[in-house]
Amino acid sequence: MYLMDSIVKNVGRDYIAAFAKNIVSTFVIVFDKVDENTRKSLYKLRSTWEDIFTSKKLYALDVRVNQVDPAWPIKPLPPNVNTASIHVNPKFLNKPEEPTTPVIPVPKPVPSRTMKPEVPKSHLSQEQLIRQQLLMKQKQLLELQQKKLELELEQTKAQLVSNVLQVHLNDAP
CATH class of the missing domain: 1.10.287 (Helix Hairpins)
Structure with missing residues (x-):
């Protein structure tokens, strides 16, 4: 996850679109397999992605992770009116x-x-x-x-x- 994070933050461009396709499923799979301290680190990592991935993609990620761990907060989608x-x-x-x-x-x-x-x-x-x-x-x-x-x-x-x-x-x- 940290390698993907580093690539999208430092290289960006086409990699953001490429990683965005599978970021939700990849994140959930990793989240499901790690211990509680690593989950806290993953939460911090996810909170740095506000300006990288779309709010819809991050909302989908939050919803899926919340299904694994109900303590995971779901950031609401911003109103698009x-x-x-x-x-x-x-x-x-x-x-x-x-x-x-x-x-x-x-x-x-x-x-x-x-x-x-x-x-x-x-x-x-x-x-x-x-x-x-x-x-x-x-x-x-x-x-x-x-x-x-x-x-x-x-x-x-x-x-x-x-x-x-x-x-x-x-x-x-």
Whole structure:
């Protein structure tokens, strides 16, 4: 891992793209085979890759390592909503504003295949209880992330409406 790290940091160019193809699986395989102190070192190593690999690639790496070691933190993906890049169709600007906002249906989260039906707690081992709690927390996290995205979408819509109104006000004589 340190050799790959040295190459991408010191040589860069084509090697970053080449190593990025397999960085997640390679990292997870190495992480799975090493002791706790080496895992800490791998975490430090991974934290230096923010400017080298894409945030999507690092997020995938974090998710996969977290499956091996639930203590591994998952850095969330940055929001990629850029208000400067929103383009409005001129035909849309000339439409009269509708009094109600259409409701966009949001798909409900699908339970993961690893979730098991509720089992009486007396029959569960400590590890099974922890795993079940972890799955419940992950589900809650996904629901919260979904709500956050919905709120960001609503904020973006409101900003878009505000921008449209501002354009109309600026164009008015």
